[in-house]
Amino acid sequence: xxxxxxxxxxxxxxxxxxFTVSETGSLTVSEALVKCNTNDTxxxxxxTYSYTTIVNKSCKIIxxxxxxxxxxxxxxxxxxxxITANNVKISNIKIRNYTYxxxxxxxxxxxxxxxxxxxxxxxxxxxx
Numbered sequence: 001x002x003x004x005x006x007x008x009x010x011x012x013x014x015x016x017x018x019f020t021v022s023e024t025g026s027l028t029v030s031e032a033l034v035k036c037n038t039n040d041t042x043x044x045x046x047x048t049y050s051y052t053t054i055v056n057k058s059c060k061i062i063x064x065x066x067x068x069x070x071x072x073x074x075x076x077x078x079x080x081x082x083i084t085a086n087n088v089k090i091s092n093i094k095i096r097n098y099t100y101x102x103x104x105x106x107x108x109x110x111x112x113x114x115x116x117x118x119x120x121x122x123x124x125x126x127x128x
Contacts, residue, residue, distance in 0.1 A: 016040050023047025033057055044093070055083045055090075063092035071098035080117075083107045090115060 046065030078099030101117030
């Protein structure tokens with residue numbers, strides 16, 4: 001039974017895909033999430049992004065370089081990441097000017113690392 005479990009885990013990790021999102025590219029984080037499966041990785045390159053992302057799949061979202069989610073000019077939806085899936089990992093991202101940087105209402109096993117969230121007029125919270 002152990003051999004089957006190890007082979008299954010190895011198979012899952014070998015089949016994991018990576019999607020890259022850039023500020024000037026044609027793929028948004030939400031569009032990458034539509035394409036990704038469990039354990040896939042979404043890399044977000046340097047840039048400023050200003051949309052809400054519903055994270056409904058267990059995946060990794062990693063900022064590469066200076067990645068900023070800025071909600072300053074958003075009329076509504078003041079959440080940068082609304083996580084509804086279990087076991088989501090988000091790292092290396094700055095979030096500013098959103099009412100809620102990362103909302104995790106019912107998900108479990110989520111891992112937030114090196115995310116700096118700030119809101120003008122409020123205190124700054126960092127998760128290391």
